[in-house]
Amino acid sequence: MDEWKDLQLRKLSCEQDLQKAYRLVMNFFNNQGFEYCAFTAYSGLPGRCASKINLNNYPYGWDRLYEQNGYAANDPLVAHCNQSALPILWDEHVFSEAPKLREDLVRQGLRYGWTQAVHDEKSSCYSLFSLARTHCRIDAEEHYGNLGYAIFASQKLHTLASKKLARLPSPKTCPLSPREIEVLRWSAEGKTASEVGRILCLSERTVNFHVCSCMRKLNVTNKISAVAKAAHIHVI
Structure with a gap:
């Protein structure tokens, strides 16, 4: 298993295509017991319009449900990651002020997971990386056992996404007064x-x-x- 991990990480380190890199990461963590893997990168500062790249294998319809219910406005994971690069485990306490979001996550099979951010000090690009699954709570031993791999994977995806976002047209000035x-x-x-x-x-x-x-x-x-x-x- 360690040889397989080493091979996958070597492949990931050499990959220059964001979509292919994401699939490598998703496959890696599927084999670590996580059904779901999500990566979102933003280019822009809070208060200004931003470009965005979103990659995930969440259940069909989740992205639309999340947007329709306005969950981004009170998502405690997003709020935490906007301020910190430390990982945050999903639990009842974290979602105490967003119970409906927690309820929908559980209903969709996104019961246990963690999210971490990558903040780029050299640019306005930052990203969120999440792993989740339906069953089996994530204990501290498993979390820290996978944390190094998750940091490596999120940094690699962030680097590739930053390059892609830099090639996109600059976002228009926010239309709202x-x-x-x-x-x-x-x-x-x-x-x-x-x-x-x-x-x-x-x-x-x-x-x-x-x-x-x-x-x-x-x-x-x-x-x-x-x-x-x-x-x-x-x-x-």
């Missing part, structure tokens, strides 16, 4: 239009006007999707 961003930010906190209005000293009608404007500019059909998309492009 500062006031629209404020409205979406408070909406992401779960505030109603009436509550947002009181906070920002606006009428409820004006708040709804800004929400509709955000929906139009972000090309979505409802407020939840507007919040999700704004979070994805790091406007909020």
Whole structure:
């Protein structure tokens, strides 16, 4: 088994194609007992639009469910990784303030896992790497036994993704006004239009006007999707 690991890591270190590298990583961790592997890279600073690369073998429909429910706005894994490169294990405590997200993860078979971030000090590119499975809790011994491999894999994918993102056209200036961003930010906190209005000293009608404007500019059909998309492009 150690020889197989060594061979796979050597192949990964030499691979220059992001998709092929991801498949090598996914195969490696499938053999380590993880059914699911996800990698997402962003180019852009918080508060500005960003380019994005997303690779995962999560159950069909998960990405759409995640966006439709606006989970990006209150995902504790994303919040942690935005601030730290330390890995975070998925458990009930982590999702204490996002129980619906936890419930949907478990329903989809994404019960046990961990996520870690790669922050690039030389550029605005950063990425998230996650491993997950349906059964068997991840204990400390297994976590640290695989952590070195996960760090190596995430760094390699991050390097390839950074090169790919650098070749993409620069993202356009964020279309939302500062006031629209404020409205979406408070909406992401779960505030109603009436509550947002009181906070920002606006009428409820004006708040709804800004929400509709955000929906139009972000090309979505409802407020939840507007919040999700704004979070994805790091406007909020």
